[in-house]
Amino acid sequence: MFQGKKIILGVTGSIAAYKSLMLVRLLVKEGASVKVIITPAARDFVTPLSLSTLSRNPVLTDLVRDDNWINHVDLGRWADCMLIAPLSANTLAKMATGLCDNLLLATYLSAACPVIVAPAMDEDMWRHPSTQANLERIRSYGNTVIPVEKGELASGLNGEGRMAEPGSIMSFLQAHLEQNKQTSDSKFGSADVAIRQDLSGKRALVTAGPTYEAIDPVRFIGNHSSGKMGLALARALAERGAAVDLVLGPSSLDTDFPGITVKRVQSAGEMYEACLERFPHADLAIMAAAVADYSPVAVAADKIKKNGDTLILELKRTKDILAALGAQKRPGQVLVGFALESAHGRDYALSKLKTKRADLIVLNSLADEGAGFGIDTNKITIFGSDGAELPYERKPKQQVARDIVDRAVKILYA
Ligand code: CTP
Numbered sequence: 001m002f003q004g005k006k007i008i009l010g011v012t013g014s015i016a017a018y019k020s021l022m023l024v025r026l027l028v029k030e031g032a033s034v035k036v037i038i039t040p041a042a043r044d045f046v047t048p049l050s051l052s053t054l055s056r057n058p059v060l061t062d063l064v065r066d067d068n069w070i071n072h073v074d075l076g077r078w079a080d081c082m083l084i085a086p087l088s089a090n091t092l093a094k095m096a097t098g099l100c101d102n103l104l105l106a107t108y109l110s111a112a113c114p115v116i117v118a119p120a121m122d123e124d125m126w127r128h129p130s131t132q133a134n135l136e137r138i139r140s141y142g143n144t145v146i147p148v149e150k151g152e153l154a155s156g157l158n159g160e161g162r163m164a165e166p167g168s169i170m171s172f173l174q175a176h177l178e179q180n181k182q183t184s185d186s187k188f189g190s191a192d193v194a195i196r197q198d199l200s201g202k203r204a205l206v207t208a209g210p211t212y213e214a215i216d217p218v219r220f221i222g223n224h225s226s227g228k229m230g231l232a233l234a235r236a237l238a239e240r241g242a243a244v245d246l247v248l249g250p251s252s253l254d255t256d257f258p259g260i261t262v263k264r265v266q267s268a269g270e271m272y273e274a275c276l277e278r279f280p281h282a283d284l285a286i287m288a289a290a291v292a293d294y295s296p297v298a299v300a301a302d303k304i305k306k307n308g309d310t311l312i313l314e315l316k317r318t319k320d321i322l323a324a325l326g327a328q329k330r331p332g333q334v335l336v337g338f339a340l341e342s343a344h345g346r347d348y349a350l351s352k353l354k355t356k357r358a359d360l361i362v363l364n365s366l367a368d369e370g371a372g373f374g375i376d377t378n379k380i381t382i383f384g385s386d387g388a389e390l391p392y393e394r395k396p397k398q399q400v401a402r403d404i405v406d407r408a409v410k411i412l413y414a
Helices: 015-029 040-044 048-055 072-078 089-097 103-110 123-127 129-140 166-183 228-239 268-281 321-328 345-355 397-412
Strands: 006-011 033-038 081-087 115-119 149-152 158-162 203-208 243-248 260-264 284-287 294-296 315-317 334-341 360-365 380-384 389-391
Touching: 006 015, 006 072, 006 103, 015 033, 015 048, 015 081, 015 166, 033 040, 033 048, 033 072, 033 103, 072 103, 081 089, 081 103, 081 166, 089 103, 089 115, 089 129, 115 166, 123 129, 123 158, 166 228, 166 397, 203 228, 203 268, 228 243, 228 260, 228 284, 228 397, 243 268, 268 284, 268 321, 284 321, 284 397, 321 334, 334 345, 334 397, 345 360, 345 380, 360 397, 380 397
Parallel strands: 006 033, 006 081, 081 115, 203 243, 203 284, 243 260, 284 334, 334 360
Antiparallel strands: 149 158, 294 315, 360 380, 380 389
16 A cells, blocks of 8 residues: 555654654555654654664754755655654644744645644643644644544553554555545645545544344344444544544454544444433434344343244344434434335435434445445445435445545535
C-alpha cells in the first residue's frame, strides 16, 4: 500500500516520540521512502541516529546545516504526505498561528501535500480550551487529526491524550491513501484532496456482526454475518473525524482504527442494552448488525442431551434495536438501518423506513451478485424518508460504507 510513497515524518518533543521509531520501521517495511524531521525538543526524547538508521535517510533538524541551507520548500514538494507524530501541544500551537522557528514548521508551512497529525499530550493539556481551539484551527486549514487514545499517560494518570499506536496510525494513513486514490488520479494528494473531517466533534453509534442466542452452555443460534460492512462503516465515520462507538457482535474481525471504541456483545439482548445506553449521546447511528429476530425462551442450564428424534425449541421475539432507537430519536439525530432481502426488497425497505422511523434504509438484495455475507463487495440501494431512492454500483465494502456515510452526513447537515 505504501510502495513508492514519499512520506515526511515530523517528530516533536513528547514522550510518545519513542513510538516514532516503530512508525518509521513500519513505513519503510511497507515500501515507503521516509525522511524524518525532528524539532530541537524531540532530540531529548529520541536520537537522530536511531531515526536515520531506521529511515535510511539523514535526519533533518535545522534550517541551516554547516554552511548549507536546507530547502524546506523542496522537502514539502517532494512528499506525498506529511505525518507529524507525535504532535506536541507546543508545535500544535505554532501550526495554528503560523509560527515558523524550526525546519519542521517551515516544511509544514510550505507543504503542498496532505498533512496528518497524531497529537500526544497529558489529559489536562489535551482538554485545555486553547488546545482544542488550536486543533479546530488546524483542521480548518485542511489538516487531518488522528484521534488520541485513552489510557495510561506519561504523568502516571489515566486519561485521554495518548498518541494512537503505530499500527493504528498505519491503518489511518492507509485509509487516506485509498480515499485519495478515489478522489485524485495524481500522486498521494495535494491539499485540495485533503480528507474531509466534517464529523469532528460528532459521535456515531454503529452495530456490526451477528448475534449468538444461547440454547444451552455449548450451543447457540447464530447467522453468517461477518461484521465486515459494519466495521467498514465505523471506519468511514472515524476517517471523517467522528468518535465512533462500535457495538460488535461475536465476529472474528476486530479493529484498532483510531477513533473507534469497540464494545463487544454476544446476544441481541446485550446489543440492545449497549445501544440504548449510547444512543442518547450519538448524532448519527447506523444499525448494520444482523440481529437475531428470535431467541430461546429459556436457556438450559446444562447441555441438552439427545433423547428423541426431534427437538422443539421455543423461541421468543428479540427487541428490535433499530425500532427502539427510532422511537426515541431526537430532532437532529440521524438513524440508518439495513434491509437484507431475497425478494420484494423495495417494498420491505420502504416499510422499514416507516415502521422503524429511520432516515435511511440501505437495501442489499441477496439476489444481486456481489452482495451479501462474508464477501468484500456489496451492491446497495439507499431509500430515504424524503422519498429518495438511490441505486449504487457494486463496489468494495469500504467504498460502499463511504457512500452510506455521505448520505447520512447530508441529512445531518441539511
Ligand atoms: N435490527 C435491529 N434489531 C433487531 C433486528 C434488526 O436493530 N432485533 C436492525 C438491523 O440491524 C437492520 C434492520 O433492523 O438495520 C433490519 O430489519 P429487520 O426487520 O430485522 O430485517 P429482517 O430481519 O430481514 O426483517 P423481516 O423479518 O421483517 O424480514
